[in-house]
Amino acid sequence: MIRRCTEEDIPQVAEIENLSFSRPYPAFVFKKYLRARFLVHEEEGKITGYIIGVKMGSKGIIISLAVHPEYRGKGHGKKLIEELVRIMDAGIIELQVRRSNTEALKFYQSVGFERKGILPAYYGDGEDAVVMFMKKG
Numbered sequence: 001m002i003r004r005c006t007e008e009d010i011p012q013v014a015e016i017e018n019l020s021f022s023r024p025y026p027a028f029v030f031k032k033y034l035r036a037r038f039l040v041h042e043e044e045g046k047i048t049g050y051i052i053g054v055k056m057g058s059k060g061i062i063i064s065l066a067v068h069p070e071y072r073g074k075g076h077g078k079k080l081i082e083e084l085v086r087i088m089d090a091g092i093i094e095l096q097v098r099r100s101n102t103e104a105l106k107f108y109q110s111v112g113f114e115r116k117g118i119l120p121a122y123y124g125d126g127e128d129a130v131v132m133f134m135k136k137g
């Protein structure tokens with residue numbers, strides 16, 4: 001089931017974040033996004049993944065997406081991104097992903113995103129970002 005994230009979900013979201021990224025967002029950052037488009041995937045009472053999107057002007061931006069390592073490859077990421085795209089009132093959705101994150105690059109391509117370009121040394125550790133976009137509708 002996909003539903004909006006609530007404050008009670010944040011410890012599980014932060015755990016997924018810690019298991020998924022070498023430089024995870026701290027829990028307080030998630031609290032700030034509770035009023036954004038912040039969705040979780042829940043299975044048998046457990047949060048298995050989350051996605052955060054915001055509107056910036058006429059664009060939708062995906063801030064973060066992660067699925068718990070034990071639940072990957074089961075379509076939860078795809079369901080989360082499809083629902084976010086559905087509820088995002090924007091013609092174009094964009095995101096940035098680390099150039100070395102080949103799994104995420106393949107995932108985003110498989111759900112319909114295209115490569116737009118590179119932001120050199122975008123991340124704090126100097127890694128490039130790949131910018132990807134999707135036209136809605």
Ligand SMILES: CC(C)(COP(=O)(O)OP(=O)(O)OC[C@H]1O[C@@H](n2cnc3c(N)ncnc32)[C@H](O)[C@@H]1OP(=O)(O)O)[C@@H](O)C(=O)NCCC(=O)NCCS
Pocket residue numbers: 020021063064065066067068071072073074075076077078079096097101102103104106107108110111
């Ligand atoms: C990227 C991520 C969110 C994908 O979530 P997921 O639930 O495992 O993905 P899904 O099962 O919905 O996969 C949908 C499609 O994406 C592609 N895909 C997903 N994981 C893939 C991988 N590791 N390698 C290649 N293709 C992959 C497949 O085409 C898949 O379709 P299929 O199952 O029919 O083969 C997940 O791997 C993750 O949390 N990674 C760590 C965090 C991260 O990198 N987030 C993105 C950067 S912001």
